[in-house]
Amino acid sequence: MLTKGLGAAMLAAMLLAPIAIAGPVNxxxxxxxxxxxxxxxxxxxxxxxxxxxxxxxxxxxxxxDLVKVKGLGKKLVDQNRSNFxxxxxxxxx
Numbered sequence: 122m123l124t125k126g127l128g129a130a131m132l133a134a135m136l137l138a139p140i141a142i143a144g145p146v147n148x149x150x151x152x153x154x155x156x157x158x159x160x161x162x163x164x165x166x167x168x169x170x171x172x173x174x175x176x177x178x179x180x181x182x183x184x185x186d187l188v189k190v191k192g193l194g195k196k197l198v199d200q201n202r203s204n205f206x207x208x209x210x211x212x213x214x
Contacts, residue, residue, distance in 0.1 A: 147206040148187065149180040160201045167192050180209050 146159040148171060156168035163171075167190075174190045175181065184202045187193050 145204045145206050147208050149175065149207060149209055160204060162197050162200060163193075181205075181207055183207060 146155055148156065151159070153165055153168035153172055156171055157163055157165050160168075170190050170192050171187070178189075181187060184198050184205050187198045187205070188195050
């Protein structure tokens with residue numbers, strides 16, 4: 122019995138491991154693939170919406186700004202809050 126429980130626990134840990142290592146990611150400089158890969162519940166469509174909002178409205182200053190992106194709600198933003206970074210994009214030149 123102990124072995125069966127241990128095996129189930131190890132399987133659960135392996136399945137959940139990718140979630141545990143997500144982020145942090147700078148939402149002001151990351152591309153869509155990076156956003157989708159590093160943030161929980163963010164697929165390519167939401168990642169592209171983040172970039173479109175950023176390009177139209179300028180850099181995000183806080184996680185609360187991300188709630189303004191179509192398709193991102195407060196719950197999803199709160200779920201990823203500790204993985205968001207907001208350094209401004211560095212200008213070249």
